Amino acid sequence: MKKKFGFPIKGKDGDLNYKKLIIDLYLNCSYKIYLDEPNGLSSFKQYFESQPDEFEARFKDYCVKDENGNIIGELDQIIDQAGKDLIAKGETVIKTIKDGTSNEAFKNRFEHYYKEKNIGLEITDGVYLLGRNWIREALDNGDIVEANALEFKFQFEDGSYQKFGTKSGPHAITITGIAPDGRYIVSSWGTKYYLDPIDALNLYVHIIKYKPSKMIKMNVEDMDEERTASVEAKLSGDIKHKDFRPEKATVTKLPKYDVPLK
Numbered sequence: 001m002k003k004k005f006g007f008p009i010k011g012k013d014g015d016l017n018y019k020k021l022i023i024d025l026y027l028n029c030s031y032k033i034y035l036d037e038p039n040g041l042s043s044f045k046q047y048f049e050s051q052p053d054e055f056e057a058r059f060k061d062y063c064v065k066d067e068n069g070n071i072i073g074e075l076d077q078i079i080d081q082a083g084k085d086l087i088a089k090g091e092t093v094i095k096t097i098k099d100g101t102s103n104e105a106f107k108n109r110f111e112h113y114y115k116e117k118n119i120g121l122e123i124t125d126g127v128y129l130l131g132r133n134w135i136r137e138a139l140d141n142g143d144i145v146e147a148n149a150l151e152f153k154f155q156f157e158d159g160s161y162q163k164f165g166t167k168s169g170p171h172a173i174t175i176t177g178i179a180p181d182g183r184y185i186v187s188s189w190g191t192k193y194y195l196d197p198i199d200a201l202n203l204y205v206h207i208i209k210y211k212p213s214k215m216i217k218m219n220v221e222d223m224d225e226e227r228t229a230s231v232e233a234k235l236s237g238d239i240k241h242k243d244f245r246p247e248k249a250t251v252t253k254l255p256k257y258d259v260p261l262k
Helices: 018-029 039-051 052-058 074-087 104-118 130-140 220-234
Strands: 033-035 093-095 121-123 145-150 151-155 160-163 171-178 184-188 189-194 205-209
Touching: 018 104, 033 039, 033 104, 039 052, 039 074, 039 104, 052 074, 130 145, 130 171, 151 184
Parallel strands: none
Antiparallel strands: 033 093, 121 205, 145 171, 145 205, 151 160, 151 189, 171 184, 184 189
């Protein structure tokens, strides 16, 4: 695993190198769109539709204007064609001025990261307010359950609350279990919280299915390390929320993986 990541997966204390994994993911994938990876073209369109000035500055040849200075044609179709042309020319890694992780960008970046590290994963499409029984089944199967929303009201063990969120973009968390009262047990930046689904704005849930990589042969110990790495990389969530990183983390566990979420 050290050869794949460039650093030991486990630290001197025997725990996983969470900070290094997050830094590695951030340095590899932030401010980038991978056009040749799944969701690449849709991520490209989504980003530049939200940043039309940047698109016009970088792709002037596609922005033919009328006498009033308006771009001729539908902007989404123009951006789509620009992306396809870049793919045809082999220019598949697009660096952006601004950063953020929409649903499409999230899947695009992680697909690239896991492929680069030779880890096989399958990410499903988001499902609005996925039922608790589905989440329990996914966790029992050893899948990773990710959710994102614009706003959260996190609950601590002592019953106190902490609000977090911004309507400018979603924040990603990991669902690690279902409490007896039906609340989600979640990890955000590695800290354990409880979340009532009704306290989240525009909540979407993704199931991440682990698949052993076919590119290398792995023994049982290797596969355990692969699961560990994939879970921890996923915990990075939405890197752009640098102001939301609790100092102290509690520990919980994912069913079957038995991986501590710090």
